[in-house]
Amino acid sequence: MPESAYPEVRNLSLFSGMADANFSTLMRGAYVQNFPPQVDLITEGEPSDFLHVVISGSVDLFSQWNGRDTSLTTVRPVSTFILAATIKNAAYLMSARTLEKSRIVLIPSQDVRAIFDADGNFARAIVAELAQRYRSVIKSQKDLKLRSSLERLANYILRQQKRAGGSPAFDLDFEKRRLASVLGMTPENLSRAFKGLQPYGVTVEGTRIKIGDQADLERFARPNPFIDDFST
Numbered sequence: 735m736p737e738s739a740y741p742e743v744r745n746l747s748l749f750s751g752m753a754d755a756n757f758s759t760l761m762r763g764a765y766v767q768n769f770p771p772q773v774d775l776i777t778e779g780e781p782s783d784f785l786h787v788v789i790s791g792s793v794d795l796f797s798q799w800n801g802r803d804t805s806l807t808t809v810r811p812v813s814t815f816i817l818a819a820t821i822k823n824a825a826y827l828m829s830a831r832t833l834e835k836s837r838i839v840l841i842p843s844q845d846v847r848a849i850f851d852a853d854g855n856f857a858r859a860i861v862a863e864l865a866q867r868y869r870s871v872i873k874s875q876k877d878l879k880l881r882s883s884l885e886r887l888a889n890y891i892l893r894q895q896k897r898a899g900g901s902p903a904f905d906l907d908f909e910k911r912r913l914a915s916v917l918g919m920t921p922e923n924l925s926r927a928f929k930g931l932q933p934y935g936v937t938v939e940g941t942r943i944k945i946g947d948q949a950d951l952e953r954f955a956r957p958n959p960f961i962d963d964f965s966t
Contacts, residue, residue: 735764735839742789742812743839748863751855760849764841775830775838782819782826784840788812791836794912795828805915807874808833808907818864820846833908869966876961878918886917887927888955889962891936891943902948906941 740761743749749757766789769775775786778797786793793809806828809815819826820843850857877886890913898904906913914924928938934954935947945951959966 735761735766739766739789739839743787746787746812746814748814748817748859749856751859752849752853753855756849756853756856760841760845763845764839766837766839769832769836769838771832771834771836773832775832776816776826776828778827778829779825782816782822782824782843784816785814785820785843785846786816786830787814787839787841789837789839791838792833792907793830793836793838794833795830796915797828803915804918805912807916814863817860817867819843821850821860821864823847870964873961873964880961883917883919883923883927884930885955886919887924888931888934888936888951889957890917891931891945892952892955892957893962894943895945902945904943906943909941 740757743761743764744757749760752760769791775793776782788809788811790811792811793815794805795807795809795815796803796805798804809830815830816826816828818824823843850860877889881889894906895901895904910924911921914921917924919927928936931951931954934951935945936951937944937946
C-alpha cells in the first residue's frame with residue numbers, strides 16, 4: 735500500500751489514537767485497490783479475511799435469502815465496513831458490492847486482531863466504533879417498526895436533504911429500486927408513497943426531489959434525533 739494513502743486511513747477515529755509503530759505494522763500488510771461499479775467485494779457466509787476502508791466511491795451492503803435481496807446500508811468515504819466480523823474472526827453476515835468506481839484499502843483481519851491485542855487505544859476505538867454502529871442498527875429498527883412507509887420516506891427525504899446541504903431541491907443518492915429496498919418497501923409501494931407525500935409539498939422527477947413546503951413536511955414527518963441522527 736503506498737504511503738500516500740496512509741493519511742486518509744490514519745485520520746479515521748478508529749486509527750487516529752493508536753501508536754505510530756502499530757499503525758505502520760498494520761499498514762505493512764494492507765493494500766489499496768480500485769474497483770469498477772457493480773463489483774462484488776465480499777459474499778455473505780465467507781470468512782472475514784479483510785477489514786475494508788472506503789477511500790472514495792460508495793459500497794452497498796446487502797443480503798439475499800430465498801430469492802429475495804435487500805440493501806442494508808451504504809458505506810461512503812472515509813469509513814470501514816465489516817469491522818465486527820473482523821474482530822470476531824467470524825463469517826460475513828452481509829455481502830458488499832461497489833455502487834460506483836471505488837478506491838478501497840484492504841487490511842488483513844489477522845493483523846487487525848493482533849494490533850487490537852497490543853494497542854489499548856486502538857482497542858478502545860474499536861469498542862467505540864462497534865457501539866456506535868449498534869446504536870445505528872437500533873435506530874434503523876425503530877424507523878422500520880415504529881413508522882409507516884410514508885413516514886419512513888418523509889424522514890429519509892429530510893435526512894437526504896440535510897446531507898445535500900439543506901437545499902429544497904436535491905438528487906437521491908441512488909435509483910428508486912434500491913431506495914425501496916433500503917426503506918423496506920417494494921418499488922410499487924415506494925411509488926405510492928411518493929404520491930402520498932405530494933400534499934406535503936414533495937415532488938419527484940426521476941431522482942430529483944423538490945420540497946415545496948418544508949414546514950408542512952416536517953410537521954408530518956416529525957423527525958426524531960433518537961431515530962434519525964446516526965451521528966449520536
